[in-house]
Every structure is written in structure tokens, then in C-alpha cells.
Amino acid sequence: xxxxxxxxxxxxxxxxxxxxxxxxxxxxxxxxxxxxxxxxxxxxxxxxxxxxxxxxxxxxxxxxxxxxxxxxxxxxxxxxxxxxxxxxxxxxxxxxxxxxxxxxxxxxxxxxxxxxxxxxxxxxxxxxxxxxxxxxxxxxxxxxxxxxxxxxxxxxxxxxxxxxxxxxxxxxxxxxxxxxxxxxxxxxxxxxxxxxxxxxxxxxxxxxxxxxxxxxxxxxxxxxxxxxxxxxxxxxxxxxxxxxxxxxxxxxxxxxxxxxxxxxxxxxxxxxxxxxxxxxxxxxxxxxxxxxxxxxxxxxxxxxxxxxxxxxxxxxxxxxxxxxxxxxxxxxxxxxxxxxxxxxxxxxxxxxxxxxxxxxxxxxxxxxxxxxxxxxxxxxxxxxx
Amino acid sequence: xxxxxxxxxxxxxxxxxxxxxxxxxxxxxxxxxxxxxxxxxxxxxxxxxxxxxxxxxxxxxxxxxxxxxxxxxxxxxxxxxxxxxxxxxxxxxxxxxxxxxxxxxxxxxxxxxxxxxxxxxxxxxxxxxxxxxxxxxxxxx
Numbered sequence: 001x002x003x004x005x006x007x008x009x010x011x012x013x014x015x016x017x018x019x020x021x022x023x024x025x026x027x028x029x030x031x032x033x034x035x036x037x038x039x040x041x042x043x044x045x046x047x048x049x050x051x052x053x054x055x056x057x058x059x060x061x062x063x064x065x066x067x068x069x070x071x072x073x074x075x076x077x078x079x080x081x082x083x084x085x086x087x088x089x090x091x092x093x094x095x096x097x098x099x100x101x102x103x104x105x106x107x108x109x110x111x112x113x114x115x116x117x118x119x120x121x122x123x124x125x126x127x128x129x130x131x132x133x134x135x136x137x138x139x140x141x142x143x144x145x146x147x148x149x150x151x152x153x154x155x156x157x158x159x160x161x162x163x164x165x166x167x168x169x170x171x172x173x174x175x176x177x178x179x180x181x182x183x184x185x186x187x188x189x190x191x192x193x194x195x196x197x198x199x200x201x202x203x204x205x206x207x208x209x210x211x212x213x214x215x216x217x218x219x220x221x222x223x224x225x226x227x228x229x230x231x232x233x234x235x236x237x238x239x240x241x242x243x244x245x246x247x248x249x250x251x252x253x254x255x256x257x258x259x260x261x262x263x264x265x266x267x268x269x270x271x272x273x274x275x276x277x278x279x280x281x282x283x284x285x286x287x288x289x290x291x292x293x294x295x296x297x298x299x300x301x302x303x304x305x306x307x308x309x310x311x312x313x314x315x316x317x318x319x320x321x322x323x324x325x326x327x328x329x330x331x332x333x334x335x336x337x338x339x340x341x342x343x344x345x346x347x348x349x350x351x352x353x354x355x356x357x358x359x360x361x362x363x364x365x366x367x368x369x370x371x372x373x374x375x376x377x378x379x380x381x382x383x384x385x
Numbered sequence: 386x387x388x389x390x391x392x393x394x395x396x397x398x399x400x401x402x403x404x405x406x407x408x409x410x411x412x413x414x415x416x417x418x419x420x421x422x423x424x425x426x427x428x429x430x431x432x433x434x435x436x437x438x439x440x441x442x443x444x445x446x447x448x449x450x451x452x453x454x455x456x457x458x459x460x461x462x463x464x465x466x467x468x469x470x471x472x473x474x475x476x477x478x479x480x481x482x483x484x485x486x487x488x489x490x491x492x493x494x495x496x497x498x499x500x501x502x503x504x505x506x507x508x509x510x511x512x513x514x515x516x517x518x519x520x521x522x523x524x525x526x
Contacts, residue, residue: 128392128393128394128395129395129397130397131426132392133394133395133396133397133400134394134400134425134426134484134485135485136392136394137388137391137392137393137394137513137515138473138485138486138487138515138517139391139456139465139468139471139473139487140473140485141392141460142460145454145456145460145473148454149452149453149454149473149475150452152452152453152454153451153452156452156498197457197458198455198457198458199457199458200454200455200456200457200458201454201455201457201470201493202454249426255425255426255475255483255484255485256424256425256483260452260475
């Protein structure tokens with residue numbers, strides 16, 4: 001279990017514009033976001049000696065960023081071959097590397113041309129080796145198709161409805177309207193959600209996140225160092241990564257998963273809350289991984305915001321509105337801000353805890369939750385100001 | 386449905402008997418020869434007792450629907466455009482393992498959780514047979 005409560009902090013954040021066609025290389029996007037995170041922190045570039053990232057074969061290695069930024073000596077430049085489940089893991093890993101003496105100031109980033117370049121949601125390659133030989137030949141190919149299977153299972157077991165999923169899409173869009181970074185800023189209604197075309201039942205189009213070009217970065221350093229820098233530090237209280245038994249042979253594979261009506265979240269909840277020393281009731285703002293609407297419901301249940309099976313009802317009646325009991329995805333999430341594979345949730349959490357979120361600011365936000373992942377494994381952070 | 390242009394399984398050492406079985410219209414499931422626990426997909430090592438001793442069990446071909454989706458939007462579009470809507474399901478076999486497959490011979494809207502199904506072998510190419518599933522009437526049991 002994470003035992004570094006409050007010892008490390010996010011001292012700087014950076015991001016590019018989020019667009020459908022960046023007109024830039026992924027390397028250039030990564031460099032812009034990373035440079036801006038270092039400038040935002042206010043430390044000298046020469047002090048950065050670590051870079052941690054994750055990608056799906058669609059981005060640049062961490063050493064490329066170290067090279068592009070002219071870092072004099074990257075002592076810890078590594079990346080995870082992973083999906084969005086690693087978006088919080090890279091922050092956790094950066095802090096652990098500093099604790100171990102492997103680096104002192106570590107950039108974390110995710111950069112992708114997710115719309116104009118490699119489209120993650122548009123279908124994997126049709127190579128049917130390994131585990132894919134049991135899925136793709138049956139026309140089970142894309143991530144929306146993979147995750148619809150999970151959503152259906154939740155509906156079977158608990159009676160969750162499409163309207164409940166739609167509430168999440170509408171809530172995210174309402175927040176995106178206030179967010180100048182967001183790609184989708186036209187308000188939508190539940191009726192729009194229900195009328196949007198069926199992509200793969202039970203998912204309508206508006207249950208599915210965006211595809212985006214862009215990059216996000218954060219600079220992680222020790223709490224002591226962060227206190228001397230430009231911004232109020234955002235401390236990492238708690239952190240957890242993992243999943244249950246049978247996480248599968250790759251991200252898509254969940255053939256042996258115990259029951260798709262719940263996901264990784266229930267398996268990391270104890271570690272997350274115990275490491276943070278707080279519980280769900282203490283969260284002021286929650287940035288929950290929303291590659292699909294349903295994944296929010298399973299994470300709310302798994303992390304103990306409500307009981308298993310009650311997530312559909314939980315999100316209704318304004319509870320997750322910006323002025324509700326649990327303000328959720330205040331930037332608009334992956335559904336309406338952008339799909340930077342979950343790392344944009346970290347950026348937003350930092351903005352909320354700094355109090356710099358402008359018109360979408362949750363008053364007096366002190367503790368934020370970020371989560372990353374939708375299926376068999378994932379990561380989460382509890383952050384505070 | 387035609388299989389032209391669609392993903393074709395590339396058998397490996399672990400999976401070859403499964404795909405060969407399909408070609409012979411036999412649904413074969415790998416089972417640990419030490420502790421007897423069946424598993425899918427085949428993996429060559431038992432995750433319970435870590436034995437490498439493998440045997441193949443001929444499954445009954447009967448199972449029930451664990452979860453399912455209806456694909457309305459074809460991806461890739463040119464390859465699946467004539468097939469939509471089609472159903473992908475996770476079917477739980479009587480032997481206790483779960484398997485991705487298609488449900489055929491049934492209106493997609495008629496599918497229900499725990500619906501009894503049985504295997505139907507689809508010879509989609511000269512050297513490829515896919516194990517799909519169709520509804521099984523209770524009276525056949």
C-alpha cells in the first residue's frame with residue numbers, strides 16, 4: 001500500500017489545446033505540455049531528471065521528451081505500455097521513484113493525436129494472435145464493443161437504465177460548457193442522449209467519449225520542494241493501482257474476470273482510502289474516468305460512494321452536479337472535455353485544488369479524487385491542497 | 386455471414402487443438418491433467434496448480450448467455466457493414482468456462498440473460514470454423 005501520504009506533490013501542470021486535428025507531431029505536443037508544466041512549477045529545466053508516461057504504441061517514449069527538452073541527465077525516463085488505467089499510476093510511480101532516490105523532479109505526461117492519428121476507439125488492428133484470436137474473429141473488436149459487454153452485465157444484475165447513463169453524459173456536458181478547454185460545449189439534454197444513434201447496444205453515441213489530439217503534463221516533486229515553488233502544492237494523499245484476479249491477457253480481455261458488473265475499483269478501494277486517511281465522504285470534487293458513461297457508475301460503487309448496484313440511482317437528482325453533493329468531472333470529462341486518456345482529469349483536479357478553475361470552480365475544494373481505468377485494472381489518486 | 390476481410394485466428398501451440406476441434410465440429414476445452422480444472426482460453430499452464438500437464442475435454446456445447454452486445458455501428462465499416470446488427474456474447478458453458486461468441490438464429494432483441502444456447506459450427510472458410518451459438522429450447526434438455 002502507498003505509504004507516502006502528503007510527502008509528494010504536483011507542483012506544475014501543462015497542457016496543449018485539445019482538438020480534432022493538432023497539426024503537430026505527438027512529440028511536439030508532449031514537449032509543449034511538459035515545457036509548460038515546468039514553467040508553471042517555476043523550476044529550472046535543468047532540475048528535471050525524470051520523465052514518466054504511458055502509451056498504447058501511439059506516442060513517444062519518455063527519453064524523446066527528455067531529449068527534446070534538453071534535459072541534461074534524465075536518470076529516470078520510463079513509460080508504461082498501457083491504457084488509461086495508468087493515468088494516475090504514472091504520478092504514483094513518479095513519487096515512488098523520487099522516494100527511492102532515482103530522481104528528484106519528475107515530469108508525467110500523456111500525449112496523443114487520438115483523432116487525427118492513431119484512433120484508439122476506432123478498432124484495434126485485425127491481427128488475431130494471442131488472446132485476440134478468441135475475440136476479433138467474432139466481430140468483437142473495438143473498445144466500445146468491449147465495454148458495452150460490461151455495461152450490459154450491470155444492467156442485467158442491477159437494472160441500471162440507459163437514462164441513468166445519460167445523466168452522466170448530460171452532467172459532463174453541462175460542465176464542459178463552462179470550460180474553455182473543452183472540445184464539446186453545446187449543451188445536451190437527456191432526450192438528446194436517448195435520441196443519439198445506437199453504436200453498440202447498450203451504448204448510444206453520447207455514452208462514448210471523444211477522440212482528441214493533445215497532451216497533458218504534470219511535474220511531481222517532494223512536498224518540501226513544492227512549498228518553495230510558484231503555486232500552492234497539490235499533495236498526493238493516497239494512491240492505488242491494481243485490480244482483482246484474472247485481469248486478463250491484455251486490456252481488452254476480460255474473459256475470466258469474476259463478474260463484469262463491477263470493475264477494478266472495488267479491488268483498490270481499501271488501499272486508496274487507507275493510504276489517504278480519508279474516505280468517500282471527504283471528497284469535494286471527483287474526476288472519475290469516463291471513457292464511457294457506465295464506467296463512472298462502476299467506479300462510484302467500487303470506491304464506496306454508494307453500494308454495489310446503486311450507482312445508477314446515485315448519479316440522478318443532481319447529486320453529481322457542480323453544486324451537488326459530489327461534483328463530478330467538473331471539466332466535462334473524457335465525454336465532453338477531451339480524451340487525453342485520463343490525464344486531463346489530473347490537470348482539472350489540480351486546477352480545482354488551486355482554486356483556479358474559473359467559472360467551473362467548486363467553492364472551497366480541498367480534497368479531490370481522480371480515477372483512471374474502466375475494466376480490470378486501474379489507478380486512483382486522492383489529492384489535497 | 387461472409388468472413389472475407391475479417392480477422393482470422395492465428396492458432397499457436399496452446400490454441401491449435403481448440404481450432405482443430407472446431408474444424409471437426411467438436412468444442413474442445415483445455416483442462417488441467419493434474420487438478421482437473423477446465424479453462425478458457427487455453428494457456429498451457431494451470432493457474433490453480435501451475436501444472437503444465439494438459440488434456441482436452443469435449444464440451445457438451447450447451448451453455449447460457451452471461452452478457453451480450455448488439456453491434457449497430459460496423460467497425461471497420463466496409464467489412465461489417467452487411468452484418469449489422471449482429472450479436473456478440475459471453476456464453477458460460479456447462480463446463481464452467483466463459484467464451485466470446487456470436488448468437489445467431491435469433492432476433493437480437495429476443496436475447497435475455499441466462500438464455501440457454503448451444504454451439505453451432507460455422508464453416509466460414511475451407512480451413513476455419515467458428516463456434517457460434519444459437520438458442521436452445523428447454524424441451525431439448
